[in-house]
Amino acid sequence: MDIKEYIQSGIIEQYVLGLANPEEVAELELLRNEYPELSEAISNFERIFEKTVRANQLQPPSFIKASLEKQLFGDDHSGAIVIENAFAAELLRKSRPGVWKYLAAACIVLLVVSTALNFYFYSGYKNSQEQYEALLTERNTLQANNASYQQGLKMFQDSAMKRIEMKGTPGNEQNVATVLWNQNSKQVYIYASSMVQIPTGKQYQLWAIVDGKPVDAGLITDCIGLCKMNRIDHAEAFAITLENAGGSSTPTLTEMYVFGKI
Amino acid sequence: MPETLSYTESELVALLKQRTQTAFSYLYDNYSGALYSVVLSILQDKELANDVLQEVFVKVWRQIDQYDPGKGRLFTWLVNISRNASIDTLRSKSYNAQKQIRELTETVYMAAGSINTETDKIGLRKIVNLLKEDHKVLIELAYFQGYTQDEISKLLNIPLGTVKTRLRSALLQLKDFLKK
Numbered sequence: 001m002d003i004k005e006y007i008q009s010g011i012i013e014q015y016v017l018g019l020a021n022p023e024e025v026a027e028l029e030l031l032r033n034e035y036p037e038l039s040e041a042i043s044n045f046e047r048i049f050e051k052t053v054r055a056n057q058l059q060p061p062s063f064i065k066a067s068l069e070k071q072l073f074g075d076d077h078s079g080a081i082v083i084e085n086a087f088a089a090e091l092l093r094k095s096r097p098g099v100w101k102y103l104a105a106a107c108i109v110l111l112v113v114s115t116a117l118n119f120y121f122y123s124g125y126k127n128s129q130e131q132y133e134a135l136l137t138e139r140n141t142l143q144a145n146n147a148s149y150q151q152g153l154k155m156f157q158d159s160a161m162k163r164i165e166m167k168g169t170p171g172n173e174q175n176v177a178t179v180l181w182n183q184n185s186k187q188v189y190i191y192a193s194s195m196v197q198i199p200t201g202k203q204y205q206l207w208a209i210v211d212g213k214p215v216d217a218g219l220i221t222d223c224i225g226l227c228k229m230n231r232i233d234h235a236e237a238f239a240i241t242l243e244n245a246g247g248s249s250t251p252t253l254t255e256m257y258v259f260g261k262i
Numbered sequence: 263m264p265e266t267l268s269y270t271e272s273e274l275v276a277l278l279k280q281r282t283q284t285a286f287s288y289l290y291d292n293y294s295g296a297l298y299s300v301v302l303s304i305l306q307d308k309e310l311a312n313d314v315l316q317e318v319f320v321k322v323w324r325q326i327d328q329y330d331p332g333k334g335r336l337f338t339w340l341v342n343i344s345r346n347a348s349i350d351t352l353r354s355k356s357y358n359a360q361k362q363i364r365e366l367t368e369t370v371y372m373a374a375g376s377i378n379t380e381t382d383k384i385g386l387r388k389i390v391n392l393l394k395e396d397h398k399v400l401i402e403l404a405y406f407q408g409y410t411q412d413e414i415s416k417l418l419n420i421p422l423g424t425v426k427t428r429l430r431s432a433l434l435q436l437k438d439f440l441k442k
Contacts, residue, residue, distance in 0.1 A: 010430025013437055016334065018342045019404050019429065021411060029333070042334065045437065050296075050337045052440045056385045057295030058302060060315055065290050068319050073283050 006031070007041045016045050145224050152191065152225035160184050164238055166260030172196075175257045179206075179238045180226065188229040192220050192240070195257065203245045204257070208235035219247045237261045271336040278326045286323060293337070294319070297344045299385030304348035304406050306384065314351050318344045349408035389439050397432035404429060 014020040015028050032038045155161055161180045168175040175196055180189040190206055198204065206217040206229055217238065218229035242255040269277065269288065277285035297318060302311040321343055329339050390401050403409045403417065411429065415422040 008434075010433045013433035014430065016338055017405060017433070018345060019433070046335045046338050048437065048440050049341075050335065052389065053296045053299060053337075053341065053386065056299055056388060058299045058385065060294050060298040061312060064312060064316055065287075065294070068290065068316055069283065069286070071316075071320065072286065072323055 001031070003031070003035045003038060007038060012038075012042050012045050016042060016049060148224040148226075152189075155180055155189060155226060158182075162262070164260045164262055166238055166240065166258035168258055169256050172257045175240075177240055177258050177260075179260065181232070181235075186231045186233050188217055188232050188238075189226045190220060190229055191226050193225075195220075195240070198242060201245050202242050203247060204240050205243045205247045205251065207239045207241065207251050208232040209237040209239065210235050212236075214239070214251045216247070216249070235262065272331065275326065275329060275331070275336060278323075281323075286319075289322070290319065293340055296337070297340055300341055300344045301348045303385040303387045304345060305351060310351060311348075314347050315344075318347050321347065345405075345408075352407065389436065392439050393432060393435055396428065397435055400425070400429050400432050401436065 011020065011024060011028060015025060020028065028038070032042065156163075160182050162183055164179040164181065166177045166179065167173075176194045177190060177192040180191070181187075182189075188206070188208070192204065195204060204220040206220060207214040208217045209215075210232070215232065215235070216230065217232055218227075220227055220229075220240070237260060239251070239259045240257050241251040241253070242257060243252060274285065274289065278289060294315065298311065298315050301314050301318065302308065305311045305314060318340075322340060325343075329336060333339075387406070390398060390405075393401065399418070400414065403414050404411070409417065411422060411425045414429075415425045418425070420428075
């Protein structure tokens with residue numbers, strides 16, 4: 001690198017005036033570590049530039065300095081504060097001591113009242129906050145349920161769905177449940193919200209009757225609206241029995257609650 | 263003017279870092295005139311220049327720790343901050359909205375006397391005006407309006423390499439004028 005040529009190329013002027021692009025700046029800053037004469041040339045141009053700018057300077061309006069000092073150092077009225085303090089000291093000296101006693105008492109009363117109010121408002125605020133959170137949770141649950149129900153309703157209207165009504169067996173007439181069976185995907189869903197409440201430790205289980213034999217179609221959990229069950233390829237009927245929680249491999253036929261033929 | 267300075271740059275920087283009001287006052291008294299001429303020569307509007315000059319001093323006050331004496335003089339740093347702040351204002355939306363209003367008012371006053379000829383005499387523009395026309399255009403676009411070399415090449419429809427060499431020769435020409 002011919003450093004003399006580089007120095008005279010105009011790059012220095014570009015750099016000092018802020019007109020060099022990032023690559024040019026990087027190159028120059030690297031080179032100046034190596035060539036002290038480069039740094040010297042930069043410094044020379046900076047001085048020439050400074051001299052010219054200073055020779056052409058213009059006085060800004062005087063309010064600018066005041067406004068800056070106010071902004072950076074706060075109100076520049078330190079003198080006024082001293083006077084105010086002197087004034088207050090004079091007042092203090094002249095006034096009777098009794099007045100200050102009353103003023104101090106009044107201050108304490110005000111402080112107590114203000115503290116009490118703070119507690120009062122804070123507990124009010126906490127109550128509202130708790131109620132708001134409870135409402136928010138409730139709203140979210142309702143919204144989620146609503147979405148599930150809406151999706152369920154759509155499935156009821158789906159033409160690919162086969163609907164099988166399961167009626168209550170003798171002695172269990174108050175029970176009713178509906179199987180939805182997608183004929184394309186073979187996926188089975190169940191709507192079992194109208195079944196009677198079950199004792200703890202028990203669980204309803206859905207069975208598909210295939211070639212006269214029961215096939216497990218899944219356990220009914222407390223899902224919202226439609227419950228997704230197992231896939232069943234073909235079946236003649238569906239039934240629900242009450243089993244111990246966790247389900248069984250074969251149905252307890254005495255505990256059959258509903259049954260529906262296809 | 264420089265001979266009236268009683269602090270060297272490095273003394274002043276050290277004082278500024280201590281954040282004393284005296285240091286600020288000294289900085290303002292000794293640099294505001296120069297920086298104001300830079301700001302005004304770019305913005306060519308006194309109201310705006312007043313605002314930007316204040317912005318510049320606040321910025322300098324807050325960022326003095328970022329000044330690196332290894333990269334250049336304090337004066338250069340201050341001028342570059344002033345130029346960047348002015349160009350940012352020039353590019354801002356509010357400036358362009360105000361400009362339209364100003365141009366309208368100026369046309370009204372144009373009959374009474376020219377306003378534009380005055381701005382050519384502000385600070386650095388006075389020297390730049392000594393350059394020949396194609397050099398002047400480049401300095402105007404690059405220095406006073408803040409366009410990059412790439413943007414200038416597209417704007418004037420000349421190759422980037424030409425912009426680069428022409429800008430450098432304009433700057434060398436300018437340096438000769440500054441030396442005088």
